[in-house]
Every structure is written in structure tokens, then in C-alpha cells.
Amino acid sequence: MTEQPALRILVIGDSSAAGVGVCNQAEALAQPVAKLLAIKLGRLVTWQLVAKSGVNTEESLALVAHSELRPADFLVTALGTNDVTSQRAPHQFLQDYRRLVKEVRYRTGAVGLVATGLPPLRILPAACHPLRWYLGQYAIRLDRLLQHWISQDATARYISLDWAAKPLEMARDGFHPGSGQYRRWAELVSEQIADLLAKQDRLLA
Template identity: 55%
Template sequence: MLILAKLLLGPLLLAQARRLRRTALRLPEAAGPRAGLEPAPATVAGSGAPLRLLVVGDSSAAGVGVEHQEQALAQPLARHLAERAGRPVAWQLVAQSGVNSLEALELLAHHEIGPAAVLVVALGVNDVTSQMPPHRYVGNLRLLCERLMAQAGVEHIVFSGLPPMHLLPVAPQPLRWYLGRYARKLDRTLRDWIRSEAALRYCSLQWTLPHEMAIDRFHPGPGQYAQWARMSAEIIETEFLRHQPVTESV
């Protein structure tokens, strides 16, 4: 279906994509620190060594759509984890607007990555727009995981799924339909891979709605970031911390 659509609609899809790149509102990445320590709740005594968290991704991980990292994904996620785990959380964010799964590997090579037991990955939208084949998308993510397991000591990984791009208000039809179909294809491939790996978990973003998005009608709004952080923290705590205490990374 997608191959046929690309053959029949190729010139129109290309023209719409080029126009969208020229006219889309470009928002900055969220301001604020990209590493920090979220303390354990004051009511918890003897909270122990910090849980170390690494967030890697594209513009959504970088907080495009909100003003400060306090409203984005990584810092609120660390705060929720500290509350749920009853221990401090040391967090680091490595993210850049526009990167796909392949470019994220190069991005990591240019950053000093600290130790991390838990990794959260938000990549895929730019793989849709760059037409990354599904097997290469997953292959790039697998390489990213292997690299960070070896380099940073990552034990557990949560992948954020693709958002419902068929609802993307900034994209005209039929481009919106095509992007949505391609996003669902990548998302299915991602979920199939995750089900085969014990260390991996999936966080769906299919609940996001257009009227809650940022003013560019492309990135998450404040409420969506808040929900995303809460959901990711719940997955980490219930799937990893509660039954398999995470060891301290060194």
C-alpha cells in the first residue's frame, strides 16, 4: 500500500513536504540544564545511592514545545522516579532537534555519557520524515542500545513509540495520511522487536491529541510532556525497579 501510494502520489507528497519545511514554525529546544540530581522525597530516610537515568532523543526529548526543561521530559521523569523509587535520581539528557535513529548514534559520539542504569529513548518521527526503512530503524536502535549498555552500563531501556502522525494538524493531506501510515509501520516493527527482548519496554504515545500540542502544531504541549513523563516513570518503576532492583552504575 505505501509503495503504491509513493509511486502514485510521489510528486505531490514531495511538494507538500518541501512546502511544510519552508513554512513550519520553528521552535527552540527547551532552556535549562541537561543534567542534574532530583532528590528523594524528604520523608524517605536513608535513600541510598542515586538511580542513574539517561534520556536520548530528538526534538521531543529536547523539549521543543515548552520553555524550560522543568516542563519537558527528562527532568520531570527524574522527579517522578525519585518519588516512586524513594531514592535520588541523577539524570542526563542527550537530544537534538532533527536527528533520526542513525544520526543519534553520531550525536552520542560527540557527548560525554555518564553512567546510567536506565535509558529512555525518544526517536522515530525523523525516521518517518527521512523514510528510514523499518529494519534499519530497529537496527540503529539496537546498535544504540548495545553501545550504551557497554559504555554506560545501561541495564533497562524504555522506548517511546511513534505518535499518531495521521492526526498531525500541521501536515496537509495526503501527506498527513502517508506519514501516519509510515509511522504505524515503524511503530509495529519497534513493538515486535521490544517483545523479543527482556531488557526493553514500550511506552505508547498514541494517546496524544492535536488540540493539546504546542503552537507549532507538531511538538508536544506542556500537558502531553507531563503525561509522557508520568507514564515513563510508571513503566520503569513497575517493570524494572519493583521486581528487579537496579544495581548502582559506576
């Protein structure tokens, strides 16, 4: 029996993708996703992380343009919070998101996509009311656009972060996920990748 090649994961995003809020990558997103998939699938899984604090979708395009991307099978994205805080127009947010995914797929060969929805900014401890309410409403608007777009792509999955609306479980800064939330997020991402991979295998069988 021929050994399966390594499954290659590429994670692109902002500070949450980068793991801000926890001490190291072992507690963040990319590395745990790879470990969980390796266990689920019984095969080697490699990962690459391209992320930077503060970037919105437009700025992520520049980040990717100046990054050396390795070949990948699945793309995982975590963007949108900084589009809210920088008040980018919803149509521009979605347009840049689509451009980013298209560019990364072209450069890496990645087919599968797991897009993370925007976090529930309405409960953000770091912001006071009524700013918190306003940011939350804006995030919901962008999130719905993202979710609708992803629903039209059979090779993509959307992951809601609404379950993370628990301020006491967040990082000390009151802005980023806590370790338990990163763990749950990684579990959800790995489940969606495994499901997409199984779907691909069925189509090829």
C-alpha cells in the same frame, strides 16, 4: 539502614526528547521523569539528556558517539519521527535503533530500557492531507517493528504514544507535544522504570 545510591536516568532522542514545544526542562521529559521517580522511590534520581532536533536513528548514533555519557541505570529513548520524514527504510531504522541501544548500554552500564513509540503522525496539524495520512501510515509501520523488538527484551518496556492523538493539546507549532502531553508522557515513563526496577529487585532478593 544504608542509604540507596542515586538512580541514574539517561534520555536520548530527537526534538521531543529535548523538550521542544515547552518553555523549559521542568515542563519537558527528562527532568519530570527524575522528579516523579524520586517521589515514587524516595531516593535521589539524577538525569542526563542527550538530544537534538531533527536527528533520526542513524544520526543519533553520531550524536551519542560525540557525547560524554555518564554511567546510567536506565535508558529512555524517543526516536523515529525523523526516520519517517527522511523516509528511512524500516529495516534500517530498527537496525540502527538496536545498535544505539547496544552502544549506550555498553558505555553506561544501563540495563533497563524504556523506548517511546512513534507519535500518531496521522493527526499532525502541521501537515496537510494526504501527506498527513502517508506519514501516519509510515509511522505505524516503524512503530510496530519497534514494539515487537522491545517485547522480546525482558529488561525493556515500550510506551505507546497513541493516546497523544489530540491535536488541540499539542504545542503551538502543531508538531511537538504540549505541556500536558509531556506531563502524561513523563508519568508513563516513570511508571515503567519503577516497575522494571521492582522486577530487578525481586530477581536479586
